[in-house]
Every structure is written in structure tokens, then in C-alpha cells.
Amino acid sequence: MEIRPILSAMTRNRTGSALVAAQIAITLTVVVNCTFMAVKRLEFIARPSGMDIDNIIVVRSFGFGGDYAHDASIAKDLETLRALPGVRAVTPSWNIPMSGGGSAMGRRASLDEDAPTFNANYYRVDEHAFAALGVKLLEGRNFRPEEIMRSDAENYSQTPPTIIVTKALADRAFPGKSALGEYLYDGLNKGSEIVGIIEHMYGAWVDWDDFDKVVWLPQRPPAPSASYLIRAEPGRRDELMPVVETTLERTNRQRLLRTNSLEEIVANSYEADRATAVLLVTAIVLLLTITCLGIVGLASFTVRQRTKQIGTRRAIGARRIDIIRYFLIENWLMTSIGIALGTGLAIGLNYLLATQFDVQRLDYGYLVGGMLALWILGFAAVANPARRAAKISPAIATRTV
Amino acid sequence: MFLYYLRLAKLSLSKQPMLTALMIAAIGIGIGACMTVTAYLYVLSSDPIPEKSAHLYAVRLDSWGADQPFSRDYPWEAPWQLTQRDSVALLESPIPVRQAAMRRAVYSAIPANDSVAPFFVSARMTGRDFFDMFQVPFLYGGPWSVDADKSALNTVVLSHATNEKLFGGENSVGREARLGSESFVVAGVMDRWQPTILFYDVNNGPMNDVEDVFLPWSIAGRKEIDGAGNTNCFKDELIETYWDMLESECVYNQFWAEIASSQDLEAYQVWLDTYTEGQKELGRFERPTNNRLSTVTEYMEIRGVAGDEAWVIMCIGVLFLIACMVNTIGLILARFVAKSPVIALRRALGASKAQIFRQHLVEVGLVGFAGGILGLGLSYAGLAGLRMILEEAERAARLRPELIAMTIAIAVLSAMLAGLYPTWRICRVSPASFLKTQ
Numbered sequence: 001m002e003i004r005p006i007l008s009a010m011t012r013n014r015t016g017s018a019l020v021a022a023q024i025a026i027t028l029t030v031v032v033n034c035t036f037m038a039v040k041r042l043e044f045i046a047r048p049s050g051m052d053i054d055n056i057i058v059v060r061s062f063g064f065g066g067d068y069a070h071d072a073s074i075a076k077d078l079e080t081l082r083a084l085p086g087v088r089a090v091t092p093s094w095n096i097p098m099s100g101g102g103s104a105m106g107r108r109a110s111l112d113e114d115a116p117t118f119n120a121n122y123y124r125v126d127e128h129a130f131a132a133l134g135v136k137l138l139e140g141r142n143f144r145p146e147e148i149m150r151s152d153a154e155n156y157s158q159t160p161p162t163i164i165v166t167k168a169l170a171d172r173a174f175p176g177k178s179a180l181g182e183y184l185y186d187g188l189n190k191g192s193e194i195v196g197i198i199e200h201m202y203g204a205w206v207d208w209d210d211f212d213k214v215v216w217l218p219q220r221p222p223a224p225s226a227s228y229l230i231r232a233e234p235g236r237r238d239e240l241m242p243v244v245e246t247t248l249e250r251t252n253r254q255r256l257l258r259t260n261s262l263e264e265i266v267a268n269s270y271e272a273d274r275a276t277a278v279l280l281v282t283a284i285v286l287l288l289t290i291t292c293l294g295i296v297g298l299a300s301f302t303v304r305q306r307t308k309q310i311g312t313r314r315a316i317g318a319r320r321i322d323i324i325r326y327f328l329i330e331n332w333l334m335t336s337i338g339i340a341l342g343t344g345l346a347i348g349l350n351y352l353l354a355t356q357f358d359v360q361r362l363d364y365g366y367l368v369g370g371m372l373a374l375w376i377l378g379f380a381a382v383a384n385p386a387r388r389a390a391k392i393s394p395a396i397a398t399r400t401v
Numbered sequence: 402m403f404l405y406y407l408r409l410a411k412l413s414l415s416k417q418p419m420l421t422a423l424m425i426a427a428i429g430i431g432i433g434a435c436m437t438v439t440a441y442l443y444v445l446s447s448d449p450i451p452e453k454s455a456h457l458y459a460v461r462l463d464s465w466g467a468d469q470p471f472s473r474d475y476p477w478e479a480p481w482q483l484t485q486r487d488s489v490a491l492l493e494s495p496i497p498v499r500q501a502a503m504r505r506a507v508y509s510a511i512p513a514n515d516s517v518a519p520f521f522v523s524a525r526m527t528g529r530d531f532f533d534m535f536q537v538p539f540l541y542g543g544p545w546s547v548d549a550d551k552s553a554l555n556t557v558v559l560s561h562a563t564n565e566k567l568f569g570g571e572n573s574v575g576r577e578a579r580l581g582s583e584s585f586v587v588a589g590v591m592d593r594w595q596p597t598i599l600f601y602d603v604n605n606g607p608m609n610d611v612e613d614v615f616l617p618w619s620i621a622g623r624k625e626i627d628g629a630g631n632t633n634c635f636k637d638e639l640i641e642t643y644w645d646m647l648e649s650e651c652v653y654n655q656f657w658a659e660i661a662s663s664q665d666l667e668a669y670q671v672w673l674d675t676y677t678e679g680q681k682e683l684g685r686f687e688r689p690t691n692n693r694l695s696t697v698t699e700y701m702e703i704r705g706v707a708g709d710e711a712w713v714i715m716c717i718g719v720l721f722l723i724a725c726m727v728n729t730i731g732l733i734l735a736r737f738v739a740k741s742p743v744i745a746l747r748r749a750l751g752a753s754k755a756q757i758f759r760q761h762l763v764e765v766g767l768v769g770f771a772g773g774i775l776g777l778g779l780s781y782a783g784l785a786g787l788r789m790i791l792e793e794a795e796r797a798a799r800l801r802p803e804l805i806a807m808t809i810a811i812a813v814l815s816a817m818l819a820g821l822y823p824t825w826r827i828c829r830v831s832p833a834s835f836l837k838t839q
Contacts (some may be wrong), residue, residue: 156641272791
């Protein structure tokens with residue numbers, strides 16, 4: 001019963017109402033899209049890696065000088081590192097998972113030259129890799145110590161007799177059956193037998209489609225560089241990092257060392273995604289604040305404009321709650337019109353971003369969330385001005401008539 | 402008259418400080434957010450070497466396999482980089498004024514002084530033309546000799562910082578620098594030089610620092626080096642050693658040519674096409690002829706230096722500004738309506754509609770100006786924040802001086818645009834209706 005006079009008042013002050021509605025509409029559009037994109041980013045960053053990232057130390061060693069003997073140096077380093085207290089496991093590796101640097105290869109699942117090629121990052125590791133990375137062996141077996149090939153071995157190649165692969169690669173190359181005992185072939189039809197399957201781990205590039213396709217080769221990294229993935233006992237990583245570096249420095253001076261935590265390397269790989277998320281969240285917070293302030297400003301102004309009108313209404317019998325209700329309903333109507341408009345706009349903007357840029361299609365749950373948020377925001381913004389309106393004394397009506 | 406309006410505006414604005422502050426804040430935050438993104442994108446897409454860029458071309462040949470294009474997303478593009486043998490062949494062309502093949506590598510630098518620990522250096526293997534082509538400033542010496550390129554001599558140009566570390570900043574020309582297991586004669590020391598975008602190799606990180614040492618590219622054909630850039634391969638071929646890689650169809654070299662005139666450009670394109678036609682007879686270049694010469698900025702765009710991400714954020718920034726402006730329209734309207742009685746009085750005393758219109762446009766312009774100043778401050782803060790959360794934005798997230806005036810202008814213009822409707826409405830106030838109730 002109160003809606004009709006409110007509507008008629010709104011149609012008389014069309015511009016003011018339209019502005020509030022427009023503001024709500026744009027805010028909804030931006031907030032829904034930004035929230036959606038920010039959440040997608042954060043989910044992207046938080047994907048489970050399968051590895052014990054928090055406890056792994058990465059040392060990159062880069063040999064130089066005529067006296068540098070690569071395989072001997074690796075053997076010595078491994079012996080030294082594995083003897084350190086607090087070290088749980090160590091594997092040498094050529095590249096570092098999730099670091100943004102790495103090598104990939106294409107392999108076929110059959111000898112047929114026209115069969116599809118499957119891409120995967122490959123890592124040259126030894127039999128300690130499971131323990132050092134904290135990943136799980138799902139099927140088959142680990143590498144045997146005697147399988148690990150020296151970098152100067154004659155048959156050293158990217159296609160060793162045995163390999164271990166991630167389940168993601170196994171399922172892709174051999175759908176519907178176990179990949180154990182199957183072969184992956186290189187371009188010259190040389191094959192490697194799959195002897196083990198890793199439950200899950202990630203490869204080199206966080207934004208690569210084949211990020212979860214990984215192959216392990218039982219080999220020492222080629223000269224002159226080698227990395228060590230060192231898994232510390234839980235919680236002892238930071239105390240161990242300087243120890244590892246000084247110990248290795250002492251073992252062999254014919255090389256350069258660089259020590260980082262895997263956590264820091266992974267954070268670096270996701271830096272741009274994190275920055276985008278931060279920017280989006282900043283935009284959301286700022287815009288909601290501005291919209292809120294705008295509504296407060298306009299509502300306060302309306303209250304002041306209508307002082308006399310409110311006084312008159314109070315004088316002829318309207319209770320305080322009626323005045324408050326009037327403002328709340330009026331605001332609710334404007335907000336709702338804005339939300340209706342904004343819903344269309346939000347879907348439109350997402351469509352535009354999805355077709356022009358690499359943005360996913362909007363999940364409509366976010367739209368519902370955005371609507372609720374803006375309704376609440378509208379109420380919160382108008383609450384104080386409405387309360388002030390209710391305080392206007394009826395006597396004011398009599399003063400200036 | 403303008404100054405009088407300005408005085409009136411100041412007077413009227415100071416009467417409702419809350420509303421005025423709110424308007425300035427709305428414009429300021431809108432402009433600040435929008436300009437933060439704009440300033441970043443502006444740097445990412447502006448020409449990093451304007452004096453020279455009209456003559457510089459990134460050269461690419463489509464050497465890829467018949468089955469699939471190099472890039473699934475841009476199937477019409479040639480590979481981003483070149484094979485070793487094509488790079489060697491291209492250097493034979495007589496048409497470019499200057500030209501250089503290049504790739505990235507890593508070396509260890511061992512100071513002569515034992516008390517300084519060895520350190521990693523990033524290296525660019527390139528030709529002597531690199532330095533003149535890209536106008537690299539030298540502190541001591543200069544590019545190495547033509548002979549050094551031809552005979553792959555051990556010679557080096559050091560960056561300013563590397564010379565500081567290895568030789569304490571002295572003139573080291575002619576002295577020997579130890580890199581890896583070999584010695585290199587210093588041909589020159591560069592002065593400080595750092596393009597905002599590393600335009601000559603956007604494949605391997607457009608925000609990277611300029612390399613620490615520069616060595617003749619021909620060395621990579623003579624002995625094993627530690628390459629440190631993207632490598633892409635398509636062919637089923639056996640690549641086990643460094644030498645297999647040199648012979649392979651894998652691409653990892655960049656190639657730049659300086660072309661004097663548009664006639665030369667046409668001639669060069671013909672030269673390239675003739676070369677690849679010849680290669681087709683050898684069974685290479687399985688795809689239709691697609692040899693590309695791109696300018697510096699074209700190539701930056703093709704390789705997405707600015708990135709989709711930045712454009713999405715830019716869209717959001719513009720919408721953000723619009724939201725702030727709608728907000729401002731409402732606030733201006735509220736102010737002006739409140740002022741109606743005063744305006745009615747002025748009209749009654751003889752002010753014309755046009756004068757009222759101008760007066761209030763000046764008023765909103767002043768609000769816009771204040772908002773612009775606030776926005777400028779906020780964009781400085783925003784860019785500083787961006788540099789904090791994104792390391793690669795360190796050099797690019799800066800407000801170029803030419804954008805400062807633009808920021809203020811956009812603020813004033815958008816405030817006036819926002820004020821247009823309220824101002825128009827205020828002009829239509831009929832003097833009589835308000836004077837009655839005074």
C-alpha cells in the first residue's frame with residue numbers, strides 16, 4: 001500500500017532515481033566480473049601440486065673451469081647432502097618443477113607414425129625422487145639404483161629403456177587401460193618402457209595445458225649444470241638452507257651455486273596471477289566504497305530536500321517507522337532496478353571478455369552473490385540518512401508555511 | 402569573467418564541504434584507478450626506440466612442419482624465432498644496412514681478483530651490428546671487429562655493471578675477462594643502458610634486464626655454449642648433443658635487420674622469399690611461403706607484450722571510471738538543486754541562461770581539476786603498489802611525464818561531461834518559482 005506514493009515520487013524525480021540505479025548496475029557488473037576472475041585466479045594458484053613444496057630446498061650448481069668433473073661432482077654432492085642431519089631425501093635434477101623453466105618432449109603411444117604425439121615435461125632424476133619431491137608412487141615400481149645413467153654414458157639420450165610418468169600422462173596416452181609395461185616412442189621409434197606411475201605432480205610452466213604431464217628419466221643431469229631437490233624434515237627447511245649452501249661450497253669450488261626454497265620459486269611463477277587477483281580485489285573494494293558513499297550522499301541530500309515534506313507527514317500522523325520504511329522501500333526499488341539492469345550488463349561484459357580475451361564463462365552463482373551484496377549495501381547506505389529523516393520534528397511543518 | 406566564475410565556484414564549493422569532498426574523491430579515485438592501468442599499458446605498448454624504429458625489422462621465416470602451424474592461437478604467424486642454419490644464411494644478405502642474429506646464454510664470470518667470488522652472468526650472443534643498430538652507448542671502446550664476427554674470436558662487450566664487478570669500473574678495453582673456462586678480450590664497455598621493454602628479444606622475457614655480457618654469436622657455432630632461451634622444435638629428429646641441435650629444425654635465434662628505405666624493404670622481402678623457395682627444393686620449409694618482417698612495435702603487439710591480462714584490467718578500469726562519473730553526476734545534481742534559490746535570484750537580477758551555464762561549468766571543471774590532482778597522486782600510489790606486487794613491472798609501471806597533463810585533462814573533461822546535464826537543468830530554473838518562497 002505504501003509503494004504507490006513512493007513510485008509516483010520516484011517518477012517525479014526520475015534523474016535521481018535513474019542515477020542510483022545506473023550506479024548500482026555498473027557496480028554489479030564490475031563487482032561480479034572482478035570477483036569471478038579473482039576467484040578463478042586464486043583457484044588457479046591454489047591447485048594442489050602433489051609435491052611437498054613447503055619443505056623442499058633447491059640448489060642449482062653450475063660448473064666451470066677445466067678441472068670441473070661433472071659426474072664425480074654430483075656423486076660427491078649427493079653423498080654430502082644425504083649425510084646432513086635434517087635432510088630427508090635428495091635427488092639431482094636438471095630442471096626444477098613449477099619454476100617456469102624446463103624442457104618438454106613429444107612422445108607417441110604406438111609405432112604408427114601418424115599416431116598423435118603427447119607432450120610432457122621431462123625431468124632427469126634418480127631413485128630418490130619420490131622421497132625428495134614427496135610424491136606418491138601409484139602403480140609399478142621406483143627406478144633401481146643401477147638404472148641411473150651417468151651423463152657421460154654412451155647410450156645417454158632422451159629415450160632411456162625405462163621411464164616413470166604421471167597418471168595424467170598415462171591416462172592420456174593409454175586411455176582405459178593400465179600404462180604399466182607400455183612403451184612411449186620418440187620420433188625415431190625408439191621406445192621407453194613405463195615402469196612406474198606417479199599419482200600427481202606438476203611440470204615446468206604453470207599456464208601450460210600439459211602442466212600435469214610429466215616424465216622422469218633415470219639419468220644424471222648433463223654437464224655442466226645440475227640442480228638438487230632437497231627435502232628437509234618438516235619445519236627444518238629454513239635452518240637447513242644456509243647449511244646446505246656452505247657445505248656444497250666447501251665440497252667443490254669449481255662452480256657457482258644458487259639456493260632457493262621451492263616455495264619461493266613457485267610463488268614467483270604465480271606472481272602475475274597473484275598481482276591480477278590483488279588488482280581485481282582492490283577494484284572491488286574501492287568501487288563498493290564509492291557506491292556506498294554515493295548513495296549515502298544522495299540519500300542525505302534527499303532527506304534535506306524533503307525536510308518540510310517529512311515534517312508535514314509526521315504532523316498528519318506518520319510514525320517514525322513509516323518514514324524509515326519509506327526511505328528503505330524507495331531505496332530498495334532503485335537498487336532492484338539497478339540490479340536487474342546490472343545482471344544483464346554483467347553477463348554482457350563477461351561475454352565480451354570471454355570472446356575477446358581468454359576469460360572463462362561466468363558462473364551464475366557469482367551473480368546471485370553480487371545481487372545480495374548490493375541489496376545489503378543499499379540498505380546499509382540508506383539506513384543512517386533514513387534514521388535522520390525519522391528524527392525530523394513534526395513542528396517543522398508549521399514553521400515556514 | 403572566467404576568474405570571476407572561478408571565485409564564485411570556490412565560494413560555492415566551500416559552502417558544502419562534505420558534498421564537495423565526496424565529488425572530488427569520486428573523480429579522484431576513478432581517475433586514479435583508470436590512469437594506473439593506462440600508464441602501465443601506455444609504457445607496454447609505446448615505442449621503446451622511436452629514433453630508430455622506422456628502420457628496424459624483426460625477421461622471421463616459416464620453417465615449421467606441414468602438419469601444424471607454429472602457434473595454434475595464431476596459425477597465420479611464422480615461428481617467433483629462427484633455426485641456426487637459416488640465421489647463418491640470412492647474414493649473407495647484402496640488403497640490410499646492419500643485421501644481427503642473436504640468442505641468450507649463461508656464463509660464469511671469474512674475476513681476476515681472488516677475493517671476489519665468481520658469479521653468474523647473462524650473455525647475449527650477437528653480431529657487432531647490434532650495438533649501432535640499437536644505438537647502444539659506450540663508455541670505453543666500442544663494438545668488436547668484423548673479423549671477430551667472421552672468425553668467432555673470443556671477444557666481449559661488458560655492461561657497465563659487469564665492468565664494475567670485474568674491473569672495478571676501470572677502462573678495461575684490451576684486458577682479458579674470464580668467462581667459463583676461457584678468456585675473452587674486452588672490446589668495449591657499455592654505458593648504462595636499459596630499454597624499458599627488452600624489445601630485441603621479447604620472446605625470452607620483455608621485462609628482462611639487458612644482458613651482462615655480449616659475445617660474438619658466431620662463437621655458438623664453434624663451441625658448446627649454455628643457451629638460455631626458449632627453444633621450439635617440431636621435427637622428429639635425433640637431438641642428443643649440442644651439435645645435433647645446431648643442425649636441427651629447432652628455433653632459438655632472433656634476427657634483426659636495419660633497412661634503409663621502403664624499396665630496400667621490398668627487395669629484402671623478395672630476397673627472403675627467394676631464399677626459402679630455394680630451401681623448399683631441399684625438402685625444408687614445408688608450409689606455404691610466409692616470411693615476416695615486423696617493426697618493433699608490431700612485433701611487441703604480435704608477441705603480446707601488453708598481454709590480455711592488462712587489457713582486461715583496462716576494461717575494468719574504464720568501467721570503474723564510468724561508475725565514479727555516474728556517482729559524480731548524482732552529487733553535482735544534488736548540489737545544484739540545493740542551490741536553485743540562489744540561481745533563481747541571480748537570474749532575476751539579470752544573469753542570462755548562458756552565463757549561469759558557463760558559471761556552473763567552471764564550477765564542475767574546478768571540481769574535476771581537484772579530482773585530477775587527487776587522481777594523479779593516487780595513480781602514483783597505484784603504480785608504486787603495482788611495482789611492489791609485480792616484480793616485472795619495476796620499469797614499466799611508471800607515470801610518463803606526458804601523461805600527467807593528460808590525467809588532469811581527462812579529469813576536468815569527465816567532470817564537465819558529468820556536470821553537463823545538471824548544469825543544463827539548473828539553467829532552466831524559472832526565477833519566479835523560487836523567489837516566491839524566499
